[in-house]
Amino acid sequence: MPLMVTDYTWTQTENSVYIHVPLKGTKPGKVDILCTDDYLKVHFPPFLFEAFLSGPIDDDKSTAKIGDGVAVFTLQKKEERLWENLVIDYDKETLRKIRESALQKAQEKLVAEAKAKATKTQEERKYALVTMMKLEEEERARIQKMKDDECEKATAEMEEWKLKQTQMAEKKAKLKMQSQRFVADKERTLEKILASSSSDGSKHDPKNCGKSVSKNKPVLAPRLIGNIQIKFTPRIFPTALRESRVPEEEEWLQKQAKARSALNADLVELKNLKEEERNPDWLKDKGDRLFATGNYLSAINAYSLAIKINREIPALYSNRAACHLKLRNLHKAVEDSSQALDLLTPPVTGNAGARARAHVRRGTAFCELELYTEGLQDYQAALKIDPQNETLQADTHKIRQIIQGGGPCNSEL
Template identity: 75%
Template sequence: MPLIVKDYTWTQTETNIYLHVPLKGVKPGNIDIFCTDDYLKVHFPPFLFEAFLSEPIDDDKSSGKIGNGVAVFTLKKKEQRQWEQLVINYDKDTFRQIRERALLKAKKKLATEAKAKATNTQEEKKYALEIMMKLEEEERAKIQKMKDDECEKATAELEAWKVKQRQIAEDEVQQKIQSQMVKIDKQRISEKITTPSSSNGCKIKHVQKNCVPSMSKKKQEYLPAPRSPGNIQIKFTPRVFPTALRESRVPEEEEWLQKQAKARSAVNEDLLELQDLNKEERNPYWLKEKGDKLFVTGNYLAAINAYNLAIKLNRDIPAVYSNRAACHLKLRNFHKAIDDSSQALDLLTPPVAGNACARARAHVRRGTAFCELELYTEGLQDYQAALKIDPQNETLQGDTQKIRQIIQGSAPCLSD
């Protein structure tokens, strides 16, 4: 049963409430704070402070600081005015309803924040993907433009070379024709001087027939020289995953790699811790039996150590989690007891007759932890689940009926 803290102090302004709660020497790491618009709870075992506020506050704009043995809360008023009192005094049923309502508000708020965070994350991923695709499209366009420019440049150079070669060929043909014509002219002049007039016409005609080059021949075609060889450098993006970068989801892959690295680091640490154990201590079932014996003798901390080592060796034994939850119940570590019982129930699937007793024990232990935290609705659900497995158990029937009466207000709370 927790100790209720009543030696708190508070002051106020038109807009804020300043609340000072002494921590009784408890370390800051062991403090659990829960706040809504009309309810504030500070739990630091074995102490508990609850404030059922007389007027609503803005819990999103409120804040708290822990230090020097005191927790200081700055609560933002929704309406700017002086409060007549900090808390209200109701009966236990009203307090229980306020707690349940505060828990529902907190759940709805967490669900809304989680949904908004998921939407924001999805939008960020979508935006990053669009930016990446845009950059890659620009890069492809840039490369294609370089290819087109090089192709146009090579085509222009080839056409210029062809024109030049044709011009050279035409010039050579003209030079040959001119040289032949010069020779013919010289020969005509020499024949006029050296031969008689009677035979002059015949000889000139003979020279013209044999010496003038034929103009019916086609011009010789000139082919361009082959292009010089070259190399294109291709650089690939380094990738851990086999998919292309544009088809991958980089944030998820990096997160997966980080988780893998942490898992490997944890495995290496466990191996260093387990290498000094003897053969029996490396058997998780032997460690479970050792923890059970320590639990029977009342040495709960030593039993938890044995169960912890067994879990490091084998994380798939539901009885180890369930028995460690029983140890946490004895030590009043109720949140840890809830976690271990939930883990045991996750491993006890599918529900069959062979694991019925184990499932019932896990439900009872988790339900007990919920009831110790005054979460009777959740505790009743676990007890009803255990009673459904073992309907003839009279002890379960009595405990279930008692919790139902507490919820209905016809029986005192367990903390009372």
Template identity: 65%
Template structure:
């Protein structure tokens, strides 16, 4: 449970409210500030400062400076008048919860819009860079092609000039010595008739010798054969003689049913994108939202995934973790119990998931001061993972609380 900060200070002018919150040794990077028009939150674990503002402010122009052990938040007023007090005076928890949830939803939409605009800007920059690179590459290709064309034309012109020069020299030689050329041609024809047969025989002999040499160099063909190898089909890492086959087969059957299970009520989901109809994709989205601290967004993702597939225990267990963060303790107990019901029969493949669900339900019981029920869940988790030092310490702490309560009751 967070510790509420009460030693803050604030000042105001007709146009702006200034709030100073001491950070109590927290680093600047670990301070989470959320500001809307009627709500302000400064969170640096384990401390929390909340302000339900007396009048609306301009959250677009609001700013915060963190340093020297203090966070100073500047909130421009929407109306130029002095406030009677900083916060509204009401003990209506439902009203405060409504203001808080509206602020979180507005902050989530702002983050989503900023992320979308940032992605669009990056996409535009990538597109511009790609177009520029393609333009430069095209200019380079055109330049190279122009150089090739010029070189080809020059080579063609030189070849044509050389051929023309050879023709002219041949014509001049024929005109100067016609009789000598005729005798040379006759001599070539006679030599060709006398030596042609011998050349052909030599070529045939060489070809046959090369063919025989290649056949002699070839290795003998290998004998063909098949080797039959059989493996024992096993999904779990334990040896067959050490495992519990019926429980493991039942767990695998449940997993297969979970992969095939799809809610029949699909008409309400026609407006969703294709990836948003995938329970695994929604689970990954919820996990990412949880890591970034967007617990409401994670709950929404898990809710939609559960509507699509009610057989995946991780969806209920992860939603229970979100409810713990949002202090929805009874819902956390319900989701953890549902996850444990789906994580049956108990096998090695779901041991870690059963331990997590037990710890989350036990934590919710303890926060509701139901320590006996919480101790049972922590002991169940410790039985699964007996070497976990953190679990050992938490279980002992709950025992101490129960023993201390019992001792105090006996004294009374």
């Protein structure tokens, strides 16, 4: 048999009733409350408080607060009047019927709340699906635009190449015509020379055309033979100068030089390190210890040096993203988390925990940047990997409320 609580207190106004029930050292999580329009029960084993109310109340508008060892009930009356007593004494059969009716009402209310919760969950899933479809549609449109731009660029380059080919063909045809004219002019000149020589009565051998055609005319000395030195401007790229783009090529060469100098600097830096400092695992452990002590900048330096040695360890990027989150470097946190997720492929059981942490860190950075839709997608991905994680469930629910414009709800009966 439970022990009935009799040391409660109550006060009232014309609209409300206030009841204070001492919890006798019981924790709030172990208190069971049942309330209907004419019945109130507070059960915290082995104690029981039960009240068959004098008048009807609105249980939906009534509230309860538990704390400091006492449960405070604010009951809203349906009729504006003062009660003579808080409770009414009935016979045992009437009390039993009131209890059964209260339990039935409570069960019906729970069923209705469950249906409402299921409807709300379905609406949230539908909203998330619509949002994801919209994002996918935008991504498809972006990719299609890129394809169209590339197609237009390729078409323009093709037309430019065709124009150059046409110009080159015209130039070759012009040169050919000039060559033919030159040959024809030379032949006509020779014919004139032969004709003039024949009129002078000189004998000519057709095989000696181009040589002296008359004994009376002086013979010209042969031309001197020599070599002409031609010097070409040195070219790094094999393309012809008229087809090259010199500024772009120079910029590329400068970038390559900078990359080689940076690589040489990294090699010199690594050569100056101690033996253990060249081990990425040792550097990762050092970064983890620095992170635990709150020295986030030094932890970032340790992870960055380890990444220079080995760029294929996803934990280095994920842990550096956690440091950037602490320092509010949100865009860098997104970049490092994304790099970690790229390396954590294919998705297997062995890297499930690492993928979930990377999704949570990137989702947190997105939410801090007020990109709540992207943050919700990362939290949903982490929740899909670890569906039993209550913290993930609570955080995902909070993000949905922010997206929908809702705020935290007060606890009601």
